[in-house]
Amino acid sequence: MTEPAIRVSDVTKIFPTPFRRRRIVALQHLNLEIAPGEIYGLLGPNGSGKSTTLKIILGLIQPTRGSVRVFGRDNSTVAVRRDIGFLPENAYFHKFLTGTETLRFHARLSGLGSRESKSRIAELLETVGLTRAADARLSTYSKGMLQRIGLAQALIHRPKILVLDEPTAAVDPAGSRDIQNLIASSKKTGTTILLSSHLLTQVQEVCDRIGILHRGKLIREGRLEDLLAIENQTEFIVENTTPEFLDQLERQIASVNGRVVLRRKPQTSLEQLFLKVTETRDE
Amino acid sequence: MSSSLGRIGAIARTTFIELARLRVFYVLILFALVLIISSSFIARISFQQELQVTRDIALGAINFFLSMLAIVATAQLLPRDLEDRVIYSVLAKPVRRFEYMMGKFFGVLGLLTISLIAMSVLCLAVIHLREGSAVRETMQQMTQSPPEELERALTGLHQAGVNQDLAFALLLTLMKAAVLASATLCISSFATSNIFTISAMAMVYLVGHLETIARDYWLHQHSAGWLIRAFLALVLLFFPDLQAFNLSDQIIAGASLSSLALTKLLGLGAVYIVGYLVIAIAIFTQREL
Numbered sequence A: 001m002t003e004p005a006i007r008v009s010d011v012t013k014i015f016p017t018p019f020r021r022r023r024i025v026a027l028q029h030l031n032l033e034i035a036p037g038e039i040y041g042l043l044g045p046n047g048s049g050k051s052t053t054l055k056i057i058l059g060l061i062q063p064t065r066g067s068v069r070v071f072g073r074d075n076s077t078v079a080v081r082r083d084i085g086f087l088p089e090n091a092y093f094h095k096f097l098t099g100t101e102t103l104r105f106h107a108r109l110s111g112l113g114s115r116e117s118k119s120r121i122a123e124l125l126e127t128v129g130l131t132r133a134a135d136a137r138l139s140t141y142s143k144g145m146l147q148r149i150g151l152a153q154a155l156i157h158r159p160k161i162l163v164l165d166e167p168t169a170a171v172d173p174a175g176s177r178d179i180q181n182l183i184a185s186s187k188k189t190g191t192t193i194l195l196s197s198h199l200l201t202q203v204q205e206v207c208d209r210i211g212i213l214h215r216g217k218l219i220r221e222g223r224l225e226d227l228l229a230i231e232n233q234t235e236f237i238v239e240n241t242t243p244e245f246l247d248q249l250e251r252q253i254a255s256v257n258g259r260v261v262l263r264r265k266p267q268t269s270l271e272q273l274f275l276k277v278t279e280t281r282d283e
Numbered sequence B: 001m002s003s004s005l006g007r008i009g010a011i012a013r014t015t016f017i018e019l020a021r022l023r024v025f026y027v028l029i030l031f032a033l034v035l036i037i038s039s040s041f042i043a044r045i046s047f048q049q050e051l052q053v054t055r056d057i058a059l060g061a062i063n064f065f066l067s068m069l070a071i072v073a074t075a076q077l078l079p080r081d082l083e084d085r086v087i088y089s090v091l092a093k094p095v096r097r098f099e100y101m102m103g104k105f106f107g108v109l110g111l112l113t114i115s116l117i118a119m120s121v122l123c124l125a126v127i128h129l130r131e132g133s134a135v136r137e138t139m140q141q142m143t144q145s146p147p148e149e150l151e152r153a154l155t156g157l158h159q160a161g162v163n164q165d166l167a168f169a170l171l172l173t174l175m176k177a178a179v180l181a182s183a184t185l186c187i188s189s190f191a192t193s194n195i196f197t198i199s200a201m202a203m204v205y206l207v208g209h210l211e212t213i214a215r216d217y218w219l220h221q222h223s224a225g226w227l228i229r230a231f232l233a234l235v236l237l238f239f240p241d242l243q244a245f246n247l248s249d250q251i252i253a254g255a256s257l258s259s260l261a262l263t264k265l266l267g268l269g270a271v272y273i274v275g276y277l278v279i280a281i282a283i284f285t286q287r288e289l
């Protein structure tokens, strides 16, 4: 087997709480392995330890026990972070910088030359749809716009791994669709993605594999199809048939002792509807 | 190595831009007002004294404003970055924590330098104008006096005017502000709010100005035992002797500062700065974000 992109081995994180006797155990014996090119979704209720996990992977906080390796290297070395782009939850940046300045700053931090960063910044502003707001200060940005600039910042140095903490929080449906598309296209270039989210439908659409955290423990993990498949059922959506044919089909199913659980007209989702009616809003 | 400098530079630049856009420079307008208003109320005893008092006020005002700027501007750097979670995206890049701290420090240093230059230009212009008019009027009044006396009066004026000592005093003011900035960074590396940092720094500021007097008192009035000496040494270790950087008193008295003494003072300042930064970085590296 090839070296995993991220390997979290037996990580426990205990936050000391001064003035209180009970310590907060944020993570318990967590093991994760994320293969190169995989999209992994970390799910869990509030306070289950998702952000803590991601911060430990980035080396922003130290695990109490256990270790993290990124492409086989210890994550405390600076070189490791050249390969990772991180979007923190509720991303916020220097309010007094403009969008372009923010990206230039992060480009410099990632060691990009000035010519290289210039074209990269223009490209990324386009990708996240902030070209028009590029020269406005971040203090005037909306929450969703901040999230987009955060995403651009994470992508600036073309990292091999993207770690996204609730990437679509506060972003409107079209924006989160854009972000999902971005994730999907990053996958095509072989980027490994680890994201946390509460939005289950989105996770379902983009992730190859998911893990569910609950109170700091990984209680379920696996490929999405395997976890969600209902083994004894099959679903099909058909078009252009007659009601008589469908009745006939139902009788045939009954004749082999099958049972039709549900027969209905498929409905468009509210999301689809929203996207359709707001499609032209930018142009 | 060079990329490390590049990152420190990027952080320093951003810190500087941030501070500049926070309009901390507005403090300088207040400074100009203080300087202009106070200098127009000076009693004319003699030209030399008038010049000296103007210089004293100007140096004192620069000293005070620069020190305040150093403390207030530095105290909010880390809390802001933590609160806005800027620090996560910055430290998630290939940035070492010492680079982050150094960048912050140099950003503040840039701000202090520019502020000092702005204030100095203003104060030098005022002093230069006054010196010029004082020289002219003295020559007019003393046309009858013997040449040695005129000579002496002009030397006196020159000593109180724009000269090398004034430049030294300004340089030391910057050094003192830099020491204060590094001390502030050190305290804010473990502080949880900037109110705490500023209060603690107010104490450092006070103790730093009073400890010379206290030390002289203890060492001369009492036959100081080793316990007191140790205590004083300990105080000096944590509270820099800020009074040592205030040269205005000596300079006003016309006593020249040797470049050896200047070098010694700059060296002392550098030692404090390096010490504070090392502690600040050590604490910050361990800190949970």
Ligand SMILES: Nc1ncnc2c1ncn2[C@@H]1O[C@H](COP(=O)(O)OP(=O)(O)OP(=O)(O)O)[C@@H](O)[C@H]1O
Residues within 6 Å of the ligand: A015, A016, A024, A025, A026, A044, A045, A046, A047, A048, A049, A050, A051, A052, A053, A089, B288, B289
């Ligand atoms: N710096 C800290 N000090 C003390 N406790 C902390 C700290 N950071 C997180 N915790 C605790 O660790 C637990 C996990 O927090 P974490 O932020 O990882 O949750 P999360 O899964 O990201 O939640 P959410 O969905 O709300 O973002 C919580 O109980 C939280 O109170």
Ligand SMILES: [Mg+2]
Residues within 6 Å of the ligand: A050, A051, A052, A089, A165
């Ligand atoms: Mg979280």
